[in-house]
Amino acid sequence: MFEIGRVFRDDDGSPAEGWRLGIALTGRRFLPFHEGENRDAINEFADLKGIIEEFADQFGMRGVGYERDAKPGGFFVESGSVRVGNKPVGTLGQLSPQLARRHDLKHPVYLAEFDLDLALQRRTTRRSFKALPAFPGTRRDIAMIVPESTTHDAVLASARKAKPKHLESVELFDVYRGEGVDDGSKSVAYAFHYRSPEGTLKDKQVDAVHEKVIEQMRNDLNATIRG
Known part of the structure; x- marks a missing residue:
């Protein structure tokens, strides 16, 4: 879920007002009627980042990055x-599980807030286009701990x-944590897409x-590649 609204804050002793975007994410990644092997997958930090990056892309904000506290x-x-770029425009995090349980939320809860006034100052209205690829691409997957x-x-x-x-x-x-993966580690899987504009690879x-x-x-x- 998300909400856009005005927020009042103290700005060096003077009241200030600005627009904020709040995002909350929890529960299943897909709707209940979704068919497939991942139908019961639960939202994770990566899903929240995906939403943020899609939002940034649609509004012309380039160079989105994150810095962990x-x-x-x-x-x-x-x-x-x-x-x-190098300017902070928002925050994100995982809600304390104890606080989530206090509100009867059984799955991890991920939150983000944007200062829309700052974020939209960083946007560009310039759009670029490129021709559709003339040759097919190919995919290679990497699963690693x-x-x-x-x-x-970092990846x-x-x-x-x-x-x-x-x-x-x-x-x-x-992203997987659980049986077969040691505490303090996680298994991640990435798809790498390759394509040449000059011919089929x-x-x-x-x-x-x-x-x-x-x-x-x-x-x-320090990755261990999984077979």
Whole structure:
């Protein structure tokens, strides 16, 4: 759920008013009638980030990033700031489970708040377009166990560090904690999409590049690649 409204705050002793966007996310990722192996999947931090990034993209805000708080405060067990470029424009976090249970919320609750006045100052109305791809792409998946503290941004940074030729996009599609994964770790799965504007890529070309990405992640993230 989300809500947009005016908020009053103390600005160096003077009252100030501004627009805020609040987002709350909990429960199932899909509607009850969804069919598929992930029909009972529960929303996670990655889902909240996906909503934030889609919002930013639709409103022309480029360069969205996150910075984790060393010590979460207030109601949160984990929190951080949302940034556009290097400027903070919002906060996000996971609500304390004790507080969630007090309000009869049985699943993890994720919250975000944007200062819309600041955020929309960072938008651009310039739009760019590119031709539809002329050649098919190919996909390679990586499932790996990483330390719990590993962020999505760290994974993307490691992938870029390998300088993979023809890498078009990287998509997180699964996060797992539980049986078979040690405490303090999590299993994450990513889809890597490769495409060349010059022709259809051969498996050997993609495999060679993708192996470099895997090796980079082993080194940077202390990742254990799952079979």
